[in-house]
Amino acid sequence: xxxxxxxxxxxxLQEGANSTLRCNFSDSVNNLQWFHQNPWGQLIxxxxxxxxxxxxxxxxxxxxxxxxxxxxxxSSSQTTDSGVYFCAVANFGNEKLTFGTGTRLxxxx
Amino acid sequence: NAGVMQNPRHLVRRxxxxxxxxxxxxxxxxxxxWYRQLPEEGLKFMVYLQKENIIDExxxxxxxxxxxxxxxxxxxxxxxxxxxxxxxAYFCASSPGTIYEQYFGPGTRLTVT
Numbered sequence: 004x005x006x007x008x009x010x011x012x013x014x015x016l017q018e019g020a021n022s023t024l025r026c027n028f029s030d031s032v033n034n035l036q037w038f039h040q041n042p043w044g045q046l047i048x049x050x051x052x053x054x055x056x057x058x059x060x061x062x063x064x065x066x067x068x069x070x071x072x073x074x075x076x077x078s079s080s081q082t083t084d085s086g087v088y089f090c091a092v093a094n095f096g097n098e099k100l101t102f103g104t105g106t107r108l109x110x111x112x
Numbered sequence: 113n114a115g116v117m118q119n120p121r122h123l124v125r126r127x128x129x130x131x132x133x134x135x136x137x138x139x140x141x142x143x144x145x146w147y148r149q150l151p152e153e154g155l156k157f158m159v160y161l162q163k164e165n166i167i168d169e170x171x172x173x174x175x176x177x178x179x180x181x182x183x184x185x186x187x188x189x190x191x192x193x194x195x196x197x198x199x200x201a202y203f204c205a206s207s208p209g210t211i212y213e214q215y216f217g218p219g220t221r222l223t224v225t
Contacts (some may be wrong), residue, residue: 029122033211034211034212034213034214036213036214038216040206044219044221045218045219046203046216046219048213048215048216049190051213061156086223089154096143097168098143098159098160098167098168098204098210098211099145099160099163099168099170099171100145100147100155100157101157102147102154102155102156104153104154105154110163
């Protein structure tokens with residue numbers, strides 16, 4: 004099956020810093036989503052981005068499908084950004100999402 | 113438009129009992145997916161259903177687990193004779209069709225004592 008790798012596994016930043024999270028995948032995809040799992044365990048949809056670039060407030064994402072990677076940018080980090088960020092993909096002919104192992108982000112006040 | 117709803121949010125079962133987890137998809141969504149998250153791990157696909165049909169159950173354990181999505185009512189994930197290793201968060205997602213964004217519910221946290 005498709006492999007999904009996320010980096011870095013852990014990231015600790017001061018409030019106000021910017022960060023870039025990476026997601027590499029091993030096959031062509033027709034679905035790529037970014038999620039934030041907050042400390043209470045809720046999974047929040049951030050982006051649906053199988054290709055191209057999107058922005059939502061302080062967050063933006065870019066997927067370069069031909070090179071099989073996606074990036075999530077967080078600017079001016081806030082403590083509420085803490086949690087685990089997951090990338091999930093589905094390849095052609097498949098509807099099931101395969102999740103990466105996540106990046107644990109900790110924002111220090 | 114209400115989001116994906118799951119209940120109960122927390123469920124405690126003794127070993128050997130049955131667990132029933134319910135998922136109501138978003139309005140207009142006819143595709144339902146179940147995922148499991150073991151402690152300190154990522155989410156793993158279990159099963160994909162459309163109304164009255166199981167489309168892909170490749171991630172479902174062969175024994176004790178079953179899922180349905182009837183014509184009327186919520187999707188049900190059923191775990192018979194639970195064991196401690198079934199303790200996990202179970203998430204349901206829905207979408208309006210194929211190759212669409214999947215929207216996730218708040219999850220059901222199952223604890224087996």
